[in-house]
Amino acid sequence: MNQDPKHMGNVLLLRAAALWLLAALVLAWCLVGLDFGIPAFKAVFPGKFVRVLQAHLDFLVMSALLFGFYAAKVPLPWHVRWAMAVGAFTNSSLFLAQALFPVLETPEQAQGFLAAIFPIYLMASILITSYGFGKGAVTVLKSTFEAAPPR
Numbered sequence: 001m002n003q004d005p006k007h008m009g010n011v012l013l014l015r016a017a018a019l020w021l022l023a024a025l026v027l028a029w030c031l032v033g034l035d036f037g038i039p040a041f042k043a044v045f046p047g048k049f050v051r052v053l054q055a056h057l058d059f060l061v062m063s064a065l066l067f068g069f070y071a072a073k074v075p076l077p078w079h080v081r082w083a084m085a086v087g088a089f090t091n092s093s094l095f096l097a098q099a100l101f102p103v104l105e106t107p108e109q110a111q112g113f114l115a116a117i118f119p120i121y122l123m124a125s126i127l128i129t130s131y132g133f134g135k136g137a138v139t140v141l142k143s144t145f146e147a148a149p150p151r
Contacts, residue, residue, distance in 0.1 A: 009075065009076070009078060009081060010069070010070050010073070010075065010076060010081060011070075012081045012082065012085055013066045013067075013069050013070040013076075013081055013084060013085065014066070014067070014070045015085075016066050016084070016085035016088060016089070017062075017063045017064075017066035017067045017070065017088075018063075019089075020059045020062050020063045020066070020088055020089060020092065021059070021060070021063040023059045023089075023092070024056050024057075024059035024060045024063060027052060027055055027056035027059065027096075028056055030044070030045065030052060030056075031049075031052055031053060031056060034049055034052060035049075044100070045099045045100060046100075046102055047098050047099040047100065047101065047102035047104075047105065048098070048099065048102070048105070051095050051096070051098040051099035052095075052096070052099045054095040055092055055093070055095035055096040055099060058091060058092040058095055059088075059092045062088035062089075062091060062092055063088070065084075065088070065133065066084060066085070066088055069084065069136050069140070072140050072143075074139060074140045074143045076135075076136055076139055077135075077139075080131075080132055080135045080136050080139065081132075082132070083128050083129070083131050083132025083133075083135070084129075084132035084133055084136055085132075086128055086132075087125060087128040087129030087130075087131075087132045087133065088129065088132075090121070090124070090125035090128060090129065091125050091126070091129045093125075094121070094122055094125060097114075097118065097121075101114055103115060104118050
């Protein structure tokens, strides 16, 4: 891959965006299977159809954001890149978890390991995602006020 060495670290964003776009594509086909009423898909996703749709759309949005930050060609600190890549997955996977495990729809009534860990996973995901994309946005915004190099 030919790329300016100054932006090479941002390749993580490109890789994550491609992976999460593939996840969205797989979920699109799962939505088709659910809509056609194929029993195997309903067995895998016993939760609400709308949760699979939300996961699909969130993976698409997160992929678009990652592609956009990559395309901006603004160097980002490693911890921001990783927070963005991980947060993009965990945020989208919250909806997927609810589609796979309907008991998570009402965590206050649910019992067991999944019900106990889900609120912690949710809060960690929100924090990581907010930090990554928030810091990334501030970094890109600040870069627009820097003097352009003379040509």
